[in-house]
Every structure is written in structure tokens, then in C-alpha cells.
Amino acid sequence: MHKDVVHIQAFFDEPTYTVSYVVSDPATKQAAVIDPVLDYDHRSGAVSTRSAQKLLDYAAEQGLSIVWILETHAHADHLSAAPFLRQHTGAKVAIGEHICTVQRIFSDVFNVSDVSGKGVEFDTLLNDGEVIALGNLRIEVLHTPGHTPACVAYKIADAVFVGDTLFMPDYGTARADFPGGSAKQLYQSIRKILALPPHTRLFMCHDYKAAGRDEYAWETTVAEQRAKNIHIHDGVDEAAYVTLRETRDATLAAPVLLLPSVQVNIRAGNLPEPENNGVSYLKIPVKWTS
Numbered sequence: 001m002h003k004d005v006v007h008i009q010a011f012f013d014e015p016t017y018t019v020s021y022v023v024s025d026p027a028t029k030q031a032a033v034i035d036p037v038l039d040y041d042h043r044s045g046a047v048s049t050r051s052a053q054k055l056l057d058y059a060a061e062q063g064l065s066i067v068w069i070l071e072t073h074a075h076a077d078h079l080s081a082a083p084f085l086r087q088h089t090g091a092k093v094a095i096g097e098h099i100c101t102v103q104r105i106f107s108d109v110f111n112v113s114d115v116s117g118k119g120v121e122f123d124t125l126l127n128d129g130e131v132i133a134l135g136n137l138r139i140e141v142l143h144t145p146g147h148t149p150a151c152v153a154y155k156i157a158d159a160v161f162v163g164d165t166l167f168m169p170d171y172g173t174a175r176a177d178f179p180g181g182s183a184k185q186l187y188q189s190i191r192k193i194l195a196l197p198p199h200t201r202l203f204m205c206h207d208y209k210a211a212g213r214d215e216y217a218w219e220t221t222v223a224e225q226r227a228k229n230i231h232i233h234d235g236v237d238e239a240a241y242v243t244l245r246e247t248r249d250a251t252l253a254a255p256v257l258l259l260p261s262v263q264v265n266i267r268a269g270n271l272p273e274p275e276n277n278g279v280s281y282l283k284i285p286v287k288w289t290s
Helices: 050-062 082-089 099-110 183-194 222-228 238-249 258-265
Strands: 007-013 018-024 030-034 037-040 065-070 092-096 124-126 131-134 137-143 152-156 159-161 201-203 219-221
Touching: 007 050, 018 050, 018 159, 030 131, 030 152, 037 050, 050 065, 050 082, 065 082, 065 131, 082 092, 099 258, 137 183, 183 222, 183 238, 219 222
Parallel strands: 030 065, 065 092, 092 124, 159 201
Antiparallel strands: 007 018, 018 030, 131 137, 137 152, 152 159, 201 219
């Protein structure tokens, strides 16, 4: 399909280095939001919907009807604004079916009993290869585990929204050391994406401005990734990639918002139920070290 068949508007949240997208069918004006961000101040616990409201304002300005809210995975670096958008649009919140695995893993980590482990917090669980409609467009679901077991990418016309599998070629690829992650699976998932036609446009979920680059960027192509990605360009085999990825991951600190993000995002972006004082609380597991 010609790239003009689908319209893509990116919204970059610099505090979390996250890119959210409003993807729309120009013919029917139906739209999907991919990976929306809830503003969260870790120091104070304050939350707001400023970033998500920008998506709603844009949709209103363009006369779009948001019918899907698509999560590429349960993010570890930002809280999802899916419930806010769902409340204001009636859109369905969807994620890959393997969110059930992620819920079970992190229910144990946080010792919580109010997470289903069955994905029922989400409106729709999506299977690998499943196709859902966005007006006259088709959204194809690609299961891309490795960063997390539940990661998916969304292919719409000639565009693929890759979540946290790939970064821009000069930055590389996502980490694979979270519970349930696998560098071997991530290699296979990335190769699945890079087997698509060379002209396929790839849209990142994050950018951190690699050394020597002055501007943020989040759009590339299969051809560019295969030629230039510093971790996984053509010529890097699975064994070499797994060694590189696992060695690098061993040096990385946990994301600043890992603990608040995951326990909210496995609940489809909902905060834990308020306690008897009307306040919601997030848990921080405490670990003794020598």
C-alpha cells in the first residue's frame, strides 16, 4: 500500500523518552492510539493527563474517532494513559495475549492478589497474526517477545510500530533482562520484523538521542536497520547478538519508573484500588544487599 493510505502523527514525551502515536484512516476518520503516556512525577507521586489530553485535542481538531488504544507491551518506563483515553472515547484497550504471563510474573514480584493473570483488565487480547480493522485499514499483530513475553508490533499498511524491540539504528535494540525476557527471543523477533520488505517504515516507541545526534528521531526503515543498526545489522548472527545483548544488559541500571510503571500497566493502566482513605498506593519491594 502507498504510505499516504495511513496517516501517522507522533507525540514525543521527553521526560520518559516515549513516542505515542495517533494512527488514522483518512477515508473513515477512525483512529488508533498506540502507547499513550500518563504523566507521573516519581518524587511526589503526582499524576496528570496533560500528555494524553494532547492526543484527544489532536483527534478532535482532525475530526477523528478513536476506536482502539493499542499497547505494544506492559511498559517499564512510563505509566499508560489508556484508562483516561478509554473513558473519553469508548475505545477498546488491546494488548498481546501473553500479557497473562507478565501479569503472573509481576503479581508474584509485588505480592498482589487483585491482578487476574488472565488479562481480563484489558478489553481485547491479541494473537500473533490476528488482524483487526481500523476503518478501511488492517492492523496486523506481530508477536515479538524478548524484551517481555507479551511484546507485539502493529503493522498498518507500510508502517510497523515496533514497541521496544528496536531503537534507531545508531542506538541499537531493547534490553532483554527483565523477568521473562530473552535475548535469543528478541533476536528472533527482530529478524521477523527485518524480514519485511526493505521499504517498510518502522516507528520506534522510544528515542534517547545517540551520541553525536542532536535531534530526537523515531522513524526508520527495514533497509536502514538491516544496514546500520549497531547491534543487529545484517551479518550479526544470533550467538553474537545474544552475547552482546546479555553483556550490555548486565551493566544497565533498572529504569527509574520500572516499579511504578509495571504494577500499573499490568492493570491496563489502572491504579490500584484506593484504600480506606481514598488514596491509591504503589508498592516498592525492598531488597537487602550486602
